[in-house]
Amino acid sequence: AAGVIQSPRHLIKEKRETATLKCYPIPRHDTVYWYQQGPGQDPQFLISFYEKMQSDKGSIPDRFSAQQFSDYHSELNMSSLELGDSALYFCASSLNEETPAFFGQGTRLTVV
Amino acid sequence: EDQVTQSPEALRLQEGESSSLNCSYTVSGLRGLFWYRQDPGKGPEFLFTLYSAGEEKEKERLKATLTKKESFLHITAPKPEDSATYLCAVVDTGKLIFGQGTTLQVKP
Numbered sequence: 001a002a003g004v005i006q007s008p009r010h011l012i013k014e015k016r017e018t019a020t021l022k023c024y025p026i027p028r029h030d031t032v033y034w035y036q037q038g039p040g041q042d043p044q045f046l047i048s049f050y051e052k053m054q055s056d057k058g059s060i061p062d063r064f065s066a067q068q069f070s071d072y073h074s075e076l077n078m079s080s081l082e083l084g085d086s087a088l089y090f091c092a093s094s095l096n097e098e099t100p101a102f103f104g105q106g107t108r109l110t111v112v
Numbered sequence: 113e114d115q116v117t118q119s120p121e122a123l124r125l126q127e128g129e130s131s132s133l134n135c136s137y138t139v140s141g142l143r144g145l146f147w148y149r150q151d152p153g154k155g156p157e158f159l160f161t162l163y164s165a166g167e168e169k170e171k172e173r174l175k176a177t178l179t180k181k182e183s184f185l186h187i188t189a190p191k192p193e194d195s196a197t198y199l200c201a202v203v204d205t206g207k208l209i210f211g212q213g214t215t216l217q218v219k220p
Contacts, residue, residue, distance in 0.1 A: 004155075041212075042211060042212050045207045056205060092208075097143075097203060097206060100161050101158075103148075103157070105155045106153075106154070
């Protein structure tokens, strides 16, 4: 069965650089979520989209932005990277917000 | 504000020693509670969905139950391969709110 695809799996950036993370949801899923997870922490909600429109926004820094495209894939853009942005970034998709969200394998971002 | 609290934070069991993980929640109208399993460095893997009090779901050695204030994940005769972090999450408008997770270690 198709799963959520995230790319890249690993990313190393220097401080003040920019990173773009991509997410390809499960086909026919019209809801996409982005989460950030630090070591030993639970996933922290960043932003979500429903039918290509922003649905909700969490504790996402102003340096971050995201969008969902016409083919439903989503991108998380992160600028002026800081050491504290190092984390696992997960994308998840669901049929709607009351059905289970399925997570990708994540992108491990390391800022040096 | 909706909140999810899991206990214990960590649990060590011997193989075959059954136990339960707790997930307490405060939401204004539960629209869904999900259990996930997460292995280190990997994405959360969906286990169960519960929607209403009294509902139960079962899969192999795991059984999830739901009341009006909490959910339990019962693990019967666990094996070392059940070692992982178990997360519960509730549906809120536009997002899932996660608990802090319970890290389970099952020793052979």
